[in-house]
Amino acid sequence: QLHPLVCQAFNADFDGDQMAVHVPLSRKAQEEARMRMLSKYNLLSPATGDPIITPSQDIVLGCYYLTMVRDGAKGSGKMFASIDEALLAYDKGLVDIQAPIF
Structure with a gap:
């Protein structure tokens, strides 16, 4: 499953698209993946410095509904x-x- 806040970074939606998954095998590769690939460490675009993780779609609607x-x-x-x-x-x-x- 994909967290809704990282959908924009992957240009993902929930209409049936597929995404390749790469699994790091060695312990060192797994540690490196945790440090470099986790969404909490990738908040800004390396190209532009703009935020990658933005609330959209259901998240915004849910926040509005809860605070209404x-x-x-x-x-x-x-x-x-x-x-x-x-x-x-x-x-x-x-x-x-x-x-x-x-």
Whole structure:
């Protein structure tokens, strides 16, 4: 599986395209691959210096949906003394993720 944030770097989408996979065999090759090829070490394009990893498509839509405030959601307007208290209320189902709370 391919993480959605690295799709742009590989010009990948989820319409059935295929991608070759190269497996480093020796221990030294595996260590080198971890240091050079992991996506967390390849954030910028070597050619232009522009960011390669950018949120797009489903990631952006998901972030928008999670942060969208819905008036009238369960727990709207409740006040909490701390983030931990709000998280506990969410875990117990007392507030919805999109409820405006204070």
